[in-house]
Amino acid sequence: MRHPVISDLLRAAALIVLGAVLMACRVLLVLVLRVLRPFIVWPLLMGCLGGMGATACFAASQMWADAMRAGFVAMVCALLFGLYSAAAQAIDAGHFDQVPSRQRGPWAAGETIYDDAR
Numbered sequence: 207m208r209h210p211v212i213s214d215l216l217r218a219a220a221l222i223v224l225g226a227v228l229m230a231c232r233v234l235l236v237l238v239l240r241v242l243r244p245f246i247v248w249p250l251l252m253g254c255l256g257g258m259g260a261t262a263c264f265a266a267s268q269m270w271a272d273a274m275r276a277g278f279v280a281m282v283c284a285l286l287f288g289l290y291s292a293a294a295q296a297i298d299a300g301h302f303d304q305v306p307s308r309q310r311g312p313w314a315a316g317e318t319i320y321d322d323a324r
Contacts, residue, residue: 236298246290253283
């Protein structure tokens with residue numbers, strides 16, 4: 207029969223290892239999202255814009271069946287784009303940030319310079 211202290215230590219070690227594996231999986235998922243972002247965002251964005259443009263053109267030509275198909279494509283692309291954006295923001299909070307950090311690196315003296323002058 208095992209000693210209860212050893213059993214508790216093994217359980218704690220297993221939780222620590224599980225936490226480390228989960229953090230590693232999150233880091234890997236963030237890297238995959240960052241690498242695949244241009245291959246996912248641009249086609250979905252072009253699908254949305256192209257579907258809206260085709261819908262407007264077909265509606266102006268009174269081709270209602272084709273306008274419905276193009277509108278459906280635009281709606282599906284917009285839905286997928288929204289789901290991808292929500293998932294990416296939930297996993298990586300700064301995934302879509304376009305503005306670089308306003309905090310500059312430390313200079314020779316070790317202080318941090320903030321570039322807030324306009």
